[in-house]
Amino acid sequence: MKLNKRITVVIPCYKVSKQIRGVIHLIPEFVDKIIVVDDACPENSGALVKEMDISIVEVIFHKKNKGVGGAVISGFKKAIELQSDIVIKLDGDGQMNPNEIVKLINPLLYDRADYVKGNRFNDFKALKRMPKIRLFGNSFLSFTIKLASGYWDIMDPTNGFCAISKDSLCELNLNKIDNRYFFETDMLINLNLLNKVVEDISISAIYGDETSNLNIKRVILNFPIKILKGLIKRIFYKYYIYNFNMASIYFLISIPLLLFGLFFGGYSWIMGIMENTANNSGTIMLAALPIILGIQFLLQAISIDINSIPKKLQPYNKS
Structure with a gap:
């Protein structure tokens, strides 16, 4: 299968040495470039990837940890340099199925959407397998993120399996996007201000022996403040600057x-x-x-x- 678009996959890496090589091997052959961002990983995930010696894989090393958002942004900027038509963000911990990239990019190929994200909530079996704390956290955050982002028709808003078109990516001010776990939500808020179309795609959820790097206490303390700031920003710009x-x-x-x-x-x-x-x-x-x-x-x-x-x-x- 060969597409007439240049497809790039960006993989942020932090403590994923056990899973990263398996993830890369599962990426479909039609992908033109794989950008792995080693976010100062203590397990040297980036070095392990370089040892695989795959021609389409490029590794970026961060000297200091920037967070998942900072790692993805570095990959996005490199993808723009490479003139990528569609850029996919895929986690390196094996929780996302690379074979579902086809479903993810389909709305972009047919110009139905500008940004596509995964939605695990349509799969009842996946919900039963999802750790209860994640299920509760996603459910609690869903409504507030809908309110802040303005995308009332999406679910699982913190899902990081996403794809974006070249034009939309170039229009975003990547330097203003949050570097940490608010990254996905901040992307939605900024895409709404650009009037970009976002579509949900049902995907499966995979949970194995990976270790989550999410600090629950930090999220509970920081997310409400960031969501409120994002809401105020969106309302102010959308209804008082860009339109009235x-x-x-x-x-x-x-x-x-x-x-x-x-x-x-x-x-x-x-x-x-x-x-x-x-x-x-x-x-x-x-x-x-x-x-x-x-x-x-x-x-x-x-x-x-x-x-x-x-x-x-x-x-x-x-x-």
């Missing part, structure tokens, strides 16, 4: 109303307890009405945001 529509007005009205209602209501409630007096109906209404209106306006803004998911324009057929 009814969603802009609804957001502008709903937030002050909600804040006023919550703070005024909370203050009145606390004062009532401290003074042992009941708030009158006027005070209650003054707190409740802004909250009710704020929620209504916010739901209208979210509805417009959901309907604003980037989509490919269908060609006009003249009858």
Whole structure:
């Protein structure tokens, strides 16, 4: 099988010495280039790959660990230099099936999407095999990442098995993408600002004896802050810089109303307890009405945001 596109696979490597060679051997023959990024791996994964002496494989070594995002970004920049038409990010720990690269790039080949990502949640058997902590974490993060990224129609948003077109990759400011485990989410936020079409593809999940490098405590502490910053960034640019529509007005009205209602209501409630007096109906209404209106306006803004998911324009057929 030979495609008329230059296909490049980027593999970030950190503590994957047991799996990396097997992953490379499984990559389909139609792939033109494999870029392995040794992210200061203590197991010398990059050196093991170089010993394989495969002509299409190029190894990049980081002197200092940059994180999974930093490693992928280094690979993306090299892929751009090589004039790659489609770039795939594949982990080196064996949790992603290289044979599914065909499914992943299909929407890009037929110009249905600009960015394609894997979705493990469509496979019930895979869900049963998925470690419970990962399943819980993905489920918990899914809604917040949908909100932050604006891609309400995707699942498994932190899935790192993805493919991107050359044009989309070149338009991204890679130096502004997060270097750590927020990488996938930050990619989605920035792609939404560029109005790029993202598509989910069902993939299988593989879990073996690999060791996860994910620091759960760090994720729990950092992710909510980064998601909130990403949400604010996307709303500000999409609805107040690049465009201005009814969603802009609804957001502008709903937030002050909600804040006023919550703070005024909370203050009145606390004062009532401290003074042992009941708030009158006027005070209650003054707190409740802004909250009710704020929620209504916010739901209208979210509805417009959901309907604003980037989509490919269908060609006009003249009858």
